[in-house]
Amino acid sequence: MMKSLFIKSLLLAALTSIGATACFARWPEYSGYWVVGNYATRKCEIVTSNPVIDGVVIWFSSGPYKSLDDAKLARTTIRECPPEPAASPASN
Known part of the structure; x- marks a missing residue:
């Protein structure tokens, strides 16, 4: 027994x-970074939670990426993402 x-x-x-x-x-x-297309802002944003693609605000998602740098690199290769504005040089 x-x-x-x-x-x-x-x-x-x-x-x-x-x-x-x-x-x-x-x-x-379920962890990492995602690149999402946001209709409201007309930008590609990097988020840290798995996005819900609703077709109204978020229209596409790519990821997850292990690091923020990986997500930034991926954003530059996605055709739908507009290029990020270049940082203005500091004036002396």
Whole structure:
């Protein structure tokens, strides 16, 4: 009887561990940076949450990217994104 209870407990612990591992294995898919096309601002913006493409405000999404620099680089390669204005040089 005790051996059976021990085996059931061990099995439950193993299944719980497998479920938790599978859950955390998907976590990187939902973190990072996305480039989104925003109708309201007429710009491509970089956001940190997985966007909902509703066709009204957000009309496209690209990502996730692992870093902000990766997202900025991707934004420059997306045809629908207008180029970012160049920073004005500091006057001396």
